[in-house]
Amino acid sequence: MATSGANSHSLNCFTCQNRDRTEWCVLSDKELELLERGRVTREYTPGDVIFHEGDSCNGVYCLEAGLVGVRKTNADGNSILLHLNNPGDTMGYRAFLAGEDYHASAEALEPSKVCLIDVATVRTLLAQNPALGLRYLKRVSRNLGSAEEKILHNATLSVRARFAHLLTVLVDRYATGKEQRPIEFELPLSRHDLASMIGTTPESMSRTIAKMEQDGIAVFSGRKVIIPEMNDLFQEFEPEHFV
Amino acid sequence: MATSGANSHSLNCFTCQNRDRTEWCVLSDKELELLERGRVTREYTPGDVIFHEGDSCNGVYCLEAGLVGVRKTNADGNSILLHLNNPGDTMGYRAFLAGEDYHASAEALEPSKVCLIDVATVRTLLAQNPALGLRYLKRVSRNLGSAEEKILHNATLSVRARFAHLLTVLVDRYATGKEQRPIEFELPLSRHDLASMIGTTPESMSRTIAKMEQDGIAVFSGRKVIIPEMNDLFQEFEPEHFV
DNA sequence: GCGGTTCTTTGACCGGGATCAAGAGCATTT
DNA sequence: AAATGCTCTTGATCCCGGTCAAAGAACCGC
Missing domain, CATH: 1.10.10.10 (Winged helix-like DNA-binding domain superfamily/Winged helix DNA-binding domain)
Known part of the structure; x- marks a missing residue:
């Protein structure tokens, strides 16, 4: 049942094996230190909710190990699984960047280890290092492309x-x-x-x-x-x- | 048949009545001048295609007057209308920001006046003024939220x-x-x-x-x-x- | 005016997929 | 082993909405 990817547990952001695959790869050592200080790690077991649709955004989540599904539910209780997130993936950044509440819920599908980077830290990093913003810009734009692809797909x-x-x-x-x-x-x-x-x-x-x-x-x-x-x-x- | 919004035709970016509603509102006068120089205006009549799915991205389009629909077509010829763009709306920025080709086509639905800002200019502005990037970041993130909303909507x-x-x-x-x-x-x-x-x-x-x-x-x-x-x-x- | 598009409506039909309702496996508890 | 939950499969039924076909309506240019 163990998932693919990093099975060794990193002690901090510097030793994190996923770092090169995340947006954080553009950070300097000094900025990494800031990231490290603004971070909290938590473990989740399958079924645990990491953040919930409608909650106000409390930061950005970084998946270190495991598998997380992002669900969106409508008023009638129908829901769909929008994404699957693997180690190295960032989650919850859409709400943060849009300045909105979460529009979907994230739920552990396998035992998972997740870092939460608090809002203030991400905001600081974003203001300090423009490359980070451009990085996210590309990421979100690609996501938008996929989402629109999916709309067409589902319709046809x-x-x-x-x-x-x-x-x-x-x-x-x-x-x-x-x-x-x-x-x-x-x-x-x-x-x-x-x-x-x-x-x-x-x-x-x-x-x-x-x-x-x-x-x-x-x-x-x-x-x-x-x-x-x-x-x-x-x-x-x-x-x-x-x- | 005339659309809402600006009916007076601006001579340039400085006098453009839509500017405050666009991403360009964060630009300095010097940057605006750069924008002005990197811009070409064109008029389209209903049915005209402004950019086409699969084309390589040649810049970002700014709708000055009229109405433009963004279409996405699949291999079988089925298509959906993804967005409607009104005066003041920017178009084609997703492809630009993602560094991809256009994934959809834009077509004038009413007589329209559109400014094309070439790739190099937008790239320069983005590198020069981080606020512009953050502005787009919010825009794209909100779009992504709506797109995901739509996926759920259509499915349920x-x-x-x-x-x-x-x-x-x-x-x-x-x-x-x-x-x-x-x-x-x-x-x-x-x-x-x-x-x-x-x-x-x-x-x-x-x-x-x-x-x-x-x-x-x-x-x-x-x-x-x-x-x-x-x-x-x-x-x-x-x-x-x-x- | 009149033929020609193109856009819209209506009709008839049918099939994909949702819904409701049991059953079938399979694991855990007692 | 029997009982209690699960998830998954199967069956029966129904209806929304797609498809094909044709008739109106509206908008041309001539």
């Missing part, structure tokens, strides 16, 4: 196509040994969460999985998936260029 | 509810005299474009309009809409707090 593709697409993303991020055939890996999500990532119900998810298995696209057993041919998966959501 | 609400929501947004932006009852205003969009804003077909749009008219929510005739009671509209997409 079937549940099956969206799931096929999700599978390719999950393979890309969570499969070890992507080069060997057939690809075989462990899903980091329950059926329910898979469903809420593509905006459908667990029932439809289950049926879709069954159908894709019949069609020989993939073999599912519990959370294990075997994909004989990635190209077949791509065909599911890419237009048939030929034929 | 019916076509009718989504249209009711769209109507409230359009009233908010395009109705003159929002205080008087009943509200009466002109839609800035064709049926087809209304449909593509909520990710549905013109046929479904038409039927939804007919049904809402039967239910007394609103009266439609061509592009004119009369809404007797805004609260009824809100009820369509807000959960019934009291049965």
